[in-house]
Amino acid sequence: MAKLGIIKDIDKGRGEVIRVEISEYKGQTFFNIRVWYQDATGEFKPTQKGVALSPNVIGELKEAIEEAERWLA
Numbered sequence: 194m195a196k197l198g199i200i201k202d203i204d205k206g207r208g209e210v211i212r213v214e215i216s217e218y219k220g221q222t223f224f225n226i227r228v229w230y231q232d233a234t235g236e237f238k239p240t241q242k243g244v245a246l247s248p249n250v251i252g253e254l255k256e257a258i259e260e261a262e263r264w265l266a
Contacts, residue, residue, distance in 0.1 A: 198215060210237065212237075
């Protein structure tokens with residue numbers, strides 16, 4: 194069974210973070226990258242802005258990020 198939870202919150206500013214996490218929905222495990230916002234009480238809540246990916250594409254995503262790093266170097 195996969196470990197579930199928040200991997201990292203990346204501060205986006207203005208009370209928003211990009212949350213990278215492993216989550217579960219309807220019995221399926223997902224690699225989730227989503228924008229969360231801070232409400233008036235200070236609690237973070239998810240937005241619809243983001244993507245939930247099957248864990249089997251994490252390798253391809255990693256390759257794409259590494260290629261983007263080379264392009265930006």
